Amino acid sequence: MIRYVAETARGQELEAAFARLGLHDSLAPDVCLVLGGDGTLLRAIHQHGAQYAYLGINCGYLGFLMNDLGGDANEVARAVAHTLEAEGYVTHGFPRLQMRAITPDGDELEGVAVNDVYVERQSGQTCHLRVTVDGVEAVHRMVCDGIIAATPLGSTAYSFSAGGPAAHPLVRATQLTAICPHTPRLAPLVLPHTSPIHIEVLDSKHRPARCVIDGQPLGNVEQVDVRGADVSVRLCFLDGHDFTRTMFGKIIHA
Numbered sequence: 001m002i003r004y005v006a007e008t009a010r011g012q013e014l015e016a017a018f019a020r021l022g023l024h025d026s027l028a029p030d031v032c033l034v035l036g037g038d039g040t041l042l043r044a045i046h047q048h049g050a051q052y053a054y055l056g057i058n059c060g061y062l063g064f065l066m067n068d069l070g071g072d073a074n075e076v077a078r079a080v081a082h083t084l085e086a087e088g089y090v091t092h093g094f095p096r097l098q099m100r101a102i103t104p105d106g107d108e109l110e111g112v113a114v115n116d117v118y119v120e121r122q123s124g125q126t127c128h129l130r131v132t133v134d135g136v137e138a139v140h141r142m143v144c145d146g147i148i149a150a151t152p153l154g155s156t157a158y159s160f161s162a163g164g165p166a167a168h169p170l171v172r173a174t175q176l177t178a179i180c181p182h183t184p185r186l187a188p189l190v191l192p193h194t195s196p197i198h199i200e201v202l203d204s205k206h207r208p209a210r211c212v213i214d215g216q217p218l219g220n221v222e223q224v225d226v227r228g229a230d231v232s233v234r235l236c237f238l239d240g241h242d243f244t245r246t247m248f249g250k251i252i253h254a
Contacts, residue, residue, distance in 0.1 A: 008036065130202055
């Protein structure tokens with residue numbers, strides 16, 4: 001089992017409490033324990049890959065992707081240990097997005113996103129984008145700050161802040177949300193998870209744009225292709241976790 005501990009006082013306290021109870025020995029060998037926030041979980045997934053399932057315990061501010069347990073470190077550790085002994089958790093597979101891009105120099109970039117892939121302007125000017133979905137041109141030239149392709153998990157992150165709808169985590173779809181569109185005002189779209197999306201950066205020398213995956217910039221691009229990845233990411237949730245309640249409590253009514 002791999003442990004991924006946040007660099008926070010709360011994370012360190014939980015790690016020590018879990019160690020005292022020998023909780024790590026209760027986890028299956030393919031489970032990665034993550035103590036932190038959503039960002040910590042995303043970094044763990046990018047580092048260790050989809051061959052692991054991830055059990056996240058929230059030590060951060062939002063923790064939408066995590067199990068959020070109240071109480072001090074010892075209380076949380078005892079609650080988690082009891083749940084693991086009773087095999088009281090379920091593992092869900094969540095869709096990811098596969099990205100392939102071409103840079104202005106002709107180099108190819110690849111990556112897989114848990115939350116989102118977005119293209120954003122890199123100068124004081126707007127970027128101009130041409131967007132195609134399922135081989136059909138959605139917009140010929142959109143003047144905007146960028147565009148976001150998000151998974152259901154990522155729909156409540158940047159996409160939601162940009163005006164996209166919040167999706168229930170168990171929905172299998174891809175959301176496409178323009179960032180501050182000027183003209184035309186492309187409405188947020190909910191697409192099949194399998195739909196291929198092609199984004200072309202127009203006038204890229206004068207209006208450069210970069211590609212970002214799960215908050216990690218990959219550099220300037222001229223073309224980006226996004227579609228549903230073949231392999232999902234597995235997240236573990238303790239008994240009693242309610243996706244709907246979490247979505248409304250942490251996102252909609254926060």
